[in-house]
Amino acid sequence: MxxxxxxxxxxxxxxxxxxxxxxxxxxxxxxxxxxxxxxxxxxxxxxxxxxxxxxxSISCPKCGAPISFEVWGELMDKAYELSFSDLDVVLPCCNSKVSLNDLKYNxxxxxxxxxxxxxxxxxxxxxxxxxxxxxxxxxxxxxxxxxx
Ligand SMILES: [Zn+2]
Incomplete structure (x- = not known):
């Protein structure tokens, strides 16, 4: 259950x-x-x-492109090294700088x-x-x- x-x-x-x-x-x-x-x-x-x-799934809030779990995992690892004190990342799809908190999580x-x-x-x-x-x-x- x-x-x-x-x-x-x-x-x-x-x-x-x-x-x-x-x-x-x-x-x-x-x-x-x-x-x-x-x-x-x-x-x-x-x-x-x-x-x-x-x-x-996860996608980019700016251009809507899907973000693979692999790419997301790498971005998360980097942010984790800073104890998530800075959540801003640059996304590979459209080079937008966005917060990991603002990705479109489904x-x-x-x-x-x-x-x-x-x-x-x-x-x-x-x-x-x-x-x-x-x-x-x-x-x-x-x-x-x-x-x-
Ligand atoms: Zn994008």
Whole structure:
């Protein structure tokens, strides 16, 4: 049996959210959405928040060309050497300088130094709940749908 994890992260990869705010958001989600567990993870620098088996393709946000997993892996390795402190890369397709965070991931992925992971939520996080989470975290969020 496979599991679904909804990973809630700020849109801005470099923002730091106080742990109290993350816990308040976790408590709210816990109230509204039946789930198997909710965990909070934080790190010193951004990490890649992946969508697990849902990652089918990656493409360039400027010209739309597909980016192979091999090319992407090399770009990721280079950025990782700097602990993802600088996510800007030059893409080989059109020489555009873009953030690894802004590539078109199908499904959505992102970078963040904090994540709230909801394991097997019984309902989807709707717009109302999303807005409530955003006001608790004082920032815009995105939700990465992971399949493991
Ligand atoms: Zn391109």
């Amino acid at each position: 496979s599991d679904v994890i909804e990973k809630i992260i700020p849109v801005n990869p470099f923002i730091r959210i106080p742990i109290d705010d993350l816990q308040a958001a976790r408590d709210l989600i816990s109230d509204k959405v039946a789930n198997d567990s909710i965990t909070i993870d934080t790190s010193e620098s951004p990490v890649f928040i992946d969508c697990g088996g849902n990652l089918e 499904y959505e992925c992102g970078f963040s130094s904090c994540v709230i992971s909801v394991l097997n939520p019984q309902i989807t996080i709707d717009e109302d709940l999303r807005e409530s989470i955003e006001s608790l975290l004082h920032t815009k969020i995105k939700i990465v749908h992971a399949h493991i």
